[in-house]
Amino acid sequence: MEDIVEILKQKTVGKTLTVCGWVRTKRETKNAIFIELNDGTCMSNLQCVFNTSDAAQLEAALTGAAVEITGTLVESPAQGQPVELHATSCKVLGPAPADSYPLQKKAHSLEFLRSIAHLRARTNTFGAVARVRNAMAYAVHTFFQDRGFKYIHTPIITASDCEGAGEMFQVTTLDLDRIAKSGQPVDYSKDFFGKPAYLTVSGQLNVETYCLALKKVYTFGPTFRAENSNTTRHLAEFWMIEPEIAFATLKDDMELAEDFIKYLLRWALEECAEDLAFFDKRIQPGLIDMLTSVYNSKFAHISYTDAVKELEKNKDGFEFKPYWGCDLQTEHERYLTEKVINGPVIVTDYPKELKAFYMKLNDDNKTVSAMDVLVPRIGEIIGGSEREYRYDVLLGRIRELGLDEQAYSWYLDLRRFGSAPHAGFGLGFERLMRYVTGMENIRDVIPFPRAVKQADF
Ligand code: ATP
Ligand code: MN
Numbered sequence: 035m036e037d038i039v040e041i042l043k044q045k046t047v048g049k050t051l052t053v054c055g056w057v058r059t060k061r062e063t064k065n066a067i068f069i070e071l072n073d074g075t076c077m078s079n080l081q082c083v084f085n086t087s088d089a090a091q092l093e094a095a096l097t098g099a100a101v102e103i104t105g106t107l108v109e110s111p112a113q114g115q116p117v118e119l120h121a122t123s124c125k126v127l128g129p130a131p132a133d134s135y136p137l138q139k140k141a142h143s144l145e146f147l148r149s150i151a152h153l154r155a156r157t158n159t160f161g162a163v164a165r166v167r168n169a170m171a172y173a174v175h176t177f178f179q180d181r182g183f184k185y186i187h188t189p190i191i192t193a194s195d196c197e198g199a200g201e202m203f204q205v206t207t208l209d210l211d212r213i214a215k216s217g218q219p220v221d222y223s224k225d226f227f228g229k230p231a232y233l234t235v236s237g238q239l240n241v242e243t244y245c246l247a248l249k250k251v252y253t254f255g256p257t258f259r260a261e262n263s264n265t266t267r268h269l270a271e272f273w274m275i276e277p278e279i280a281f282a283t284l285k286d287d288m289e290l291a292e293d294f295i296k297y298l299l300r301w302a303l304e305e306c307a308e309d310l311a312f313f314d315k316r317i318q319p320g321l322i323d324m325l326t327s328v329y330n331s332k333f334a335h336i337s338y339t340d341a342v343k344e345l346e347k348n349k350d351g352f353e354f355k356p357y358w359g360c361d362l363q364t365e366h367e368r369y370l371t372e373k374v375i376n377g378p379v380i381v382t383d384y385p386k387e388l389k390a391f392y393m394k395l396n397d398d399n400k401t402v403s404a405m406d407v408l409v410p411r412i413g414e415i416i417g418g419s420e421r422e423y424r425y426d427v428l429l430g431r432i433r434e435l436g437l438d439e440q441a442y443s444w445y446l447d448l449r450r451f452g453s454a455p456h457a458g459f460g461l462g463f464e465r466l467m468r469y470v471t472g473m474e475n476i477r478d479v480i481p482f483p484r485a486v487k488q489a490d491f
Contacts, residue, residue: 039075041107045117052104053080053119054127056156057095059139067092069124071103074161077308081110081118091124097139098130098156144478151482151491159317162309163479166302166471170463173301174254174275177294183250183277188237190256193229193441201260202232203270233258236460238276239392239445242421245278245456246448252277254463264486266475267364267413269464271484278458284394284403284420287457288380291407291416292333294461295378299329302470310470318472325470327377328409334379336370338362338401341381344374361388362406367413378409391431392445393419405459412469418459425449 035052055073062068067086070079082103084092095101105121112118132138136150137157147154154160175185191205207226222229237253244251253276261268277294279286302310303325314321336344345356345366354363362370362381371379383401386393393402407416422428428449432439439446467479477483482491 035102037075038071038073038078038080041080042076042078042115042117045107047107047109047117049107050104051107051119052102053082054100054102055080057097057099057101057130059097060092060095062086062089069095069101069103069121071101071119072156072161074155074164076165077158077162077312078115081115082121082124083118084121084124088121088124094126094129095124096130096132096135098135098137099126100128100130101126144475148477148483155481158312159473160478162312163467163471163473164481166306166309167467167479169302169306170298170466170470171254173298173305174463176301177297178250178252178277181250183252184244184248186237186241186244186248186251186253188234188240188253188255190234191227191231192234192240193227193231201262202235203258203260205231205233235259236274236276238278238458238460241276241278241458242445242456243448245280245458246452246454249280250277262486266477267465267468269476269480269483269485270489272476272480273463275461275463276458278456280454280456282420282457283455284382284405284457287418287420287459288333288335288382288405291380291405291418291459291461292378295333295407295409295415296329298466299325299470303329313472321472324410331377333407334375334377335382336375336379337382338384341366341370341374345369348373359385359387362414364413367406367408368410371408371413372410376410378407381406381408386431389419391435391437392421392428394422395427395431403457407459409469412465415465415469416459416461418457420455420457423449423453423455425453 035054038053038055041051053071055071058070058072058079060069067084067088069082071082072079082105102125103119103121104123105119107117108120110116110118137153147157155164208220213220235257237255241251241253256271257274258271260270277290279290310322339358342356342358348369349355352365356366382405383396384404385400386395386402389402389404393404396403403420405418406414409415422431425446429446432442464476464479468476471479473479477485
């Protein structure tokens with residue numbers, strides 16, 4: 035049994051083949067019956083042509099049915115495909131009744147498809163998203179492995195809040211119903227871990243420990259944020275890639291981020307050409323040109339302070355008025371990358387109040403050695419920084435922010451023993467996917483999105 039992607043590539047005309055897949059459409063003319071067969075190995079269908087006398091065995095070969103078709107590959111007389119299958123037999127493995135199968139041949143809205151996430155992978159759009167997602171995951175590993183980075187598995191359950199930003203999902207085995215009814219306060223010493231535990235919001239703190247042992251490391255795994263924001267950019271469960279490099283500064287970090295993004299874009303353009311052509315045509319016109327131009331560009335750099343000056347020139351154009359000290363909103367980020375720079379831009383040296391405690395304090399004592407990579411249409415795609423590697427300064431920041439010193443004792447140890455400058459960043463995998471596919475809603479670039487009030491399937 036062969037994959038359609040290989041059949042269409044090799045075009046072994048004259049060969050007898052057996053192909054399995056799902057019927058996209060069946061169409062009858064006076065002289066023949068056509069089945070468009072898709073097996074998900076590529077975007078293209080294999081056109082299978084039957085004699086009209088085969089009508090009986092094709093009765094249940096309706097849109098959505100799983101079938102096994104045997105025939106001979108021939109050059110296609112018609113336009114649209116180089117080869118087609120002159121089919122002699124069709125076995126219906128699993129029918130899909132026309133009156134109940136929801137994916138009949140017609141345009142479906144993305145909202146509707148979200149409500150049938152268990153079937154949407156059988157559409158052109160979601161098949162393409164899944165293939166590109168797979169390719170991007172492979173590219174991520176290839177990029178780092180080729181450069182000698184070690185893949186580290188950081189824990190999913192954690193007792194420390196990395197960002198200090200809250201928004202964590204609690205993990206507990208306590209019987210909350212019973213405790214609530216009893217009116218007693220919760221006794222976490224009785225909980226599974228003997229203390230409150232959460233799903234991780236980032237693997238960074240843990241991966242830093244391996245960075246300061248193996249020099250170049252990365253994580254790539256699920257992260258969780260209980261963000262109560264119903265946006266097209268936020269999920270409650272998303273995947274993040276976090277490289278961390280030792281004996282490195284922000285400059286090295288920015289170079290790595292730029293190389294990484296460009297590598298991923300080039301990979302997508304080369305390895306996912308058919309799927310990207312689909313996205314370019316149907317989802318985001320100009321997508322391929324845009325990705326190609328980013329791939330060929332040099333990322334601009336601008337300090338947060340200068341970025342705010344640029345934003346202030348356009349004060350009235352924003353919902354949130356920009357000022358020095360404000361957190362950059364997506365509208366600000368997009369203005370910077372789309373209007374001021376017209377390409378990817380790395381914003382550096384943010385006010386320390388806006389960033390996490392572990393970022394390296396600059397000499398001005400006001401800003402930290404942080405960087406966000408902003409790209410057109412998306413805004414922030416990467417957030418990173420040089421880490422505070424000076425023990426005293428880090429301890430000072432932890433105290434200043436009122437964080438639990440004890441909980442971070444192991445993290446502080448990294449600065450007590452063999453500390454070294456190091457830096458890293460986080461790339462949201464689904465943000466990358468939105469960027470590469472042109473899909474608007476982040477819920478459409480992950481198979482089963484988890485967001486506020488949404489955890490079906
Ligand atoms: P934003 O301001 O867009 O919410 P952030 O500043 O909270 O992002 P970081 O904490 O720096 O993001 O996380 C690193 C990266 O993870 C971000 O650059 C982004 O690509 C991604 N990311 C963050 N939050 C989410 C989310 N809820 N869903 C999907 N990706 C996310
Ligand atoms: Mn956020």
